[in-house]
Amino acid sequence: MTVAMGAEAAAPEADLVSVVYDPLVAAARRRYVTGRGHRAMTDPAARPEVLDRFLIEFCAQGVHMTRPVDDWITRAGARCIELGMGELGAALQRHAVHEAGHHSMMIDDTRMLVAAWNQDGRRPLDADELLARDPSPGVQQYVELHERTIDSANPWGQLAIEYEIELLSITSGPVLIGNVAAVCGADRVQSLSFLTDHIAVDEGHTVFNRRQLNQVLAERPALAVPLAAAGSAALDAHARFIDDCAEVATT
Ligand SMILES: [Fe+2]
Ligand SMILES: [Fe+2]
Structure with missing residues (x-):
């Protein structure tokens, strides 16, 4: 029995992110959602005052993580171009805007x-x-990871971050x-422009990032390891930031 060549040609392009990258970051993604701060702030039994204080900390400290x-x-992107990954470097610089x-x-x-509080x-x-205030330990870890990645031999790690x-x-x-709306009331969500805006725009950004990751992995499959290391380190640093915010809210 023969297999029709036409059917093979029509098969969708391999999603290398799912095959070689996702399995390597699965543990960090699990650590993130099971982290102390993340669990506490997505718990429907959280007290409104605690969740409100967490949100204030998330936004005030988050400035240090979003400004740069x-x-x-x-x-x-410039480092990627320097190291011969011109297409990725240009794509990163387009995304930066x-x-x-x-x-x-x-x-x-x-x-x-704070006004509502x-x-x-x-x-x-x-x-x-x-x-x-100065950045919290988790924020510092997050900032240092970016600086280290940009200066490293694997600046494409920025894409995974x-x-x-x-x-x-x-x-x-x-x-x-959803938890904020349930615990603090729908009004509180009106004060979360960064989060609500990013739930909307990062859908498109994620499609863009995934496409870039697939292209990099198609060219250089061995980069799955340093890419996953950078992505995992970003999740761990962000989890620590969430823990920092939750700690302030509960003490
Ligand atoms: Fe953003
Ligand atoms: Fe974004």
Whole structure:
């Protein structure tokens, strides 16, 4: 019996991300959703005051993680071009433009959340003071990972970092927003412009990142290992940031 050649030719292009990359980051993705902070903040039994304080911390500290994003991607793109991955480098630099200025949403959200917090008669908070603090340990880990990746022999790791973090916007993001609406009320969601905006735009960014990852893996399959290492490190650093925020909210 023969197999029709036409059927073979019509088969969809192999999704290398699923085959060689996803299995290598599966453990870090599992660690992320089972992390202490993530579990506590997506728990329907969370107290409204705790979840509100977590959101304030998430936005105030998150400024340190979102302000440099376009610069990180631009520099990683330049390094990719330098090391002979011109197409990826150019694609990263095109994507960078779409990330510029997003930290301003986190600043606005911090101010709105703090205003609502103070209006509710809780122990008063000062948005300017919260925004002026140094980065938490998890934020520092996240920033250092980017700088290390850009300077390394594998600057394409930036693509995997972007992929994992933007994927969080469409996986964990809706779960967190759903819990905020249920625990703190639908009104609170109005003060979360960064999260709600990213649940929407990161769907397209994730498709873009996945396409780029597939292209890189088609050209150089061995890069699955350093790519997955960078993606996993990003998830661990972000999980630590979430733990930091949850700790402030519960102490
Ligand atoms: Fe963004
Ligand atoms: Fe994005």
